[in-house]
Amino acid sequence: MVIKMVEKSKYTKRMDGRKFDEIRPIEAKIGVIPSADGSAMFKTGDTVAIAAVFGPRVLHPQHMQNPEKGILRVNYGMMPFSVSDRIRPGPSRRSQEISKVTEWALAPIVELEAFPNTVVDVFIQIPQADAGTRVAGINAAVMALAHAGVPMKEMASAISIGKLDKTLVVDINKDEEDFREGEGSTDIPICILSRSKKISLLQLDGKISVKEMKKVFKMAKEACTKIHKVQVKALKEVGR
Ligand code: CDP
Numbered sequence: 001m002v003i004k005m006v007e008k009s010k011y012t013k014r015m016d017g018r019k020f021d022e023i024r025p026i027e028a029k030i031g032v033i034p035s036a037d038g039s040a041m042f043k044t045g046d047t048v049a050i051a052a053v054f055g056p057r058v059l060h061p062q063h064m065q066n067p068e069k070g071i072l073r074v075n076y077g078m079m080p081f082s083v084s085d086r087i088r089p090g091p092s093r094r095s096q097e098i099s100k101v102t103e104w105a106l107a108p109i110v111e112l113e114a115f116p117n118t119v120v121d122v123f124i125q126i127p128q129a130d131a132g133t134r135v136a137g138i139n140a141a142v143m144a145l146a147h148a149g150v151p152m153k154e155m156a157s158a159i160s161i162g163k164l165d166k167t168l169v170v171d172i173n174k175d176e177e178d179f180r181e182g183e184g185s186t187d188i189p190i191c192i193l194s195r196s197k198k199i200s201l202l203q204l205d206g207k208i209s210v211k212e213m214k215k216v217f218k219m220a221k222e223a224c225t226k227i228h229k230v231q232v233k234a235l236k237e238v239g240r
Contacts, residue, residue, distance in 0.1 A: 070116060078129055189203050191224075
């Protein structure tokens with residue numbers, strides 16, 4: 001007789017008492033920066049993201065213009081006191097990477113062909129961080145783009161799924177991200193488009209099986225459906 005040993009995960013209970021598939025409490029608000037063409041705040045637990053959209057405006061210098069479609073430009077940054085260790089102000093490798101992946105996550109939802117030779121600038125700031133800032137930034141940016149009236153094909157929502165030892169959890173926080181036992185922690189930020197359900201962002205550092213990845217997609221889809229409803233509700237409240 002072969003006895004198959006199934007090793008239990010070392011992560012058995014969430015540190016903040018949430019269920020494995022539970023998102024942190026969410027808040028969404030539109031119009032937080034009156035001078036921007038569109039703006040929004042998205043908060044999940046202690047992570048706060050603010051997004052401001054300016055444009056479409058004619059792009060300068062002229063040689064950077066694309067006569068076939070507009071350009072989406074994202075600038076992501078964390079405020080120096082957003083975490084307990086002060087962050088050096090100004091761009092870093094991490095902020096440049098997040099700006100780029102956010103640009104790629106948002107580009108498929110914007111009707112860029114509708115405004116050639118122009119640029120839409122999206123500024124994302126993180127005043128308070130407790131993990132999941134890139135996905136919170138995307139959620140805020142989508143609302144800010146819609147608030148600005150930028151033509152959009154569909155909306156998008158993003159979430160980070162964590163793999164803590166062998167356990168998958170939704171909306172990982174910083175304490176969970178620091179989990180070191182067993183296989184340690186991996187976070188998987190995912191952005192899902194609202195109608196086509198296409199994935200415009202997927203990042204993964206670490207090892208994961210195909211079976212686990214299928215579960216990640218299912219958890220992300222369910223979480224993004226919930227987030228989408230909150231984004232739509234906030235936009236409806238201001239008549240968008
Ligand atoms: O924020 P996100 O999960 O998208 O990106 P990350 O690079 O995986 O960072 C995870 C978390 O680490 C951030 O949300 C912050 O809470 C924290 N962090 C930090 O304390 N100091 C930094 N220089 C960068 C991130």
